[in-house]
Amino acid sequence: MTDDSLPALVGPVEVVGAGLIGTSVALVCSRLGLEVVLRDTSEENLRTAHGLGAGRAVTSSDRPQLVVVAVPPARIADAIVGALTRSGAVVTDVGSVKAAPLEAVAARVGAADLARYVGSHPMAGSERSGPLAASAALFDGRPWAVTPHAGADPRAVGLVEALVLECGAAPVRMAPDEHDRAVARISHLPHLAAVLVAGRLASAPAEHLALSGQGVRDVTRVAASDPALWHQILEANSEAVLDLLAEVRADLDALMRAVAADSAPDLVEILARGNAGTAAIPGKHGGPARPTRSVFVSVPDHPGELARLFGDAGEIGVNIEDVHIDHDPGRPVGLTELVVERGSADRLLAALESRGWTTHR
């Protein structure tokens, strides 16, 4: 092996915290044939993860090559320091925030030990939690930030990126504070906006909510997540989150002034900036967003009908980029939106209509 090549991930791998993310990493490593040892304060989590084939409980004689810390944000720094102190292994963590834990760890270990620590953050998760929700496929195709500090050993960085690739994810390398500013904007702010909108629904009259369409459902979906986890994430990234909330507060004030003054140019400018923002999100496979068109089809709401629709779409040979099923109060017919490449839409419409589907654009 030359210095340039990626270090091989040979194990053993120690996973600290057998929850959703930790057990999923352990499942990937076990399926690769690596020895995986698990550490968790919950005997039940250990038993469950072991039963899923994720690995066995750690013993004092284990000498891991790599330790993956996957505990809640409030306990991450302690767990990283513990792992660096008790072993000579490379240590990573999968926490949602990177700068604050690094600072806490750096204050408690020497530079030589700190060189073995490289933070990371898979952009994967679920509204569910715990080892029973785990899966070796959780990271398939997801971005996974790798956030080395200035003093990190390049071989340690390479080993963490090797883990990311084995998990089927795409490594995205960035500095810890850069990462935190990024997730504040593309994860924490959207989350909080969803929470504020959903919070205004909690006490709304039922007849108001009866008018709910797909828009409010999409905007608020992530607000269903676990408050106990999210308050830790927000506290750990409070500086970047507060900076962004202050920007949004200024935008909100400008919006309220524009609405109050009936100022069409100001309102249109604010709305157009929203258009630009949605266009800035990268498309599938990391490329620029491909132009798409939506094809709408009425589908009876019982088993087999969606299968028939997708069977027909498959035979027509058009690739479905995305699907939305509208929740339809009032009758047992769902409106299904098929998002396809713009050039394929007319062909799909004509072919579906010829097979008896009720479509509209």
Place this chain on the structure above:
Amino acid sequence: MTDDSLPALVGPVEVVGAGLIGTSVALVCSRLGLEVVLRDTSEENLRTAHGLGAGRAVTSSDRPQLVVVAVPPARIADAIVGALTRSGAVVTDVGSVKAAPLEAVAARVGAADLARYVGSHPMAGSERSGPLAASAALFDGRPWAVTPHAGADPRAVGLVEALVLECGAAPVRMAPDEHDRAVARISHLPHLAAVLVAGRLASAPAEHLALSGQGVRDVTRVAASDPALWHQILEANSEAVLDLLAEVRADLDALMRAVAADSAPDLVEILARGNAGTAAIPGKHGGPARPTRSVFVSVPDHPGELARLFGDAGEIGVNIEDVHIDHDPGRPVGLTELVVERGSADRLLAALESRGWTTHR
């Protein structure tokens, strides 16, 4: 016909404004065999709608039973007054806001004419516009608010509700100002929150956006809509929108204080209120939300694979309540989320795995 029965919709129906909504209503009525006449300042829209089979251009000798006004918000009041003045027909409109147009109309026509006007609002639409986007299926299973004023003729209300039912929608009767407060909360506020979040993405570095997951895509999707239409909607409902924005601004201030003070109890309370709000949105078919569970499946990103998945799900006999396809930067495998009734999830998982699918919960 007794006074209690619904008046029959026999036509002719005049549609004013041959855009997305107007042409869709015209298509429904034409397919019912009713005579449909179209009025639009755009010759091109008229030609297109006529070509789609939506009806013919209006003449001065036409005597409609029902006029449906489907013009942009800024022109609605004029169009309603015009329709009431030139004919003895029942008049409805399909605008997104109800109180302000009613007030403008009431100031310009007598009580006898006003009695023939009953506002309405189908909760249907698209990020696309114009007659080419129209479809007779656009209203299938959607809520459609019907908003009679105190002086409305009950037979006029009945005729508008007959139209709503013929369109396949579910009529939801409420007072105009009640409607406007409802849509401010379940449509206009979510829209503006999406715009503010998307606005913060517009100038973000590309490497920050590379970490985007499904959450930010869902929260911001509606912000891609037409600014010219939305500024009219917001101006027409500015009072209710401003009231809600002021509430959200107070919530945002409380959130910023909680983050700045690292106050776990306050943050958890705010996040839990978001949980409650998502749970308050009614489920499919207007009933309470049924408990669901998500089943995740890895699906290769080429034609036919989704068909195979839905074919298998159909044979297994499980009804899919909702579908999300994750946009996955990095590799050509999509993560597909199938939302099913909680009691069916384990059966679906086992059966999909036995057919060779890579699943996780």
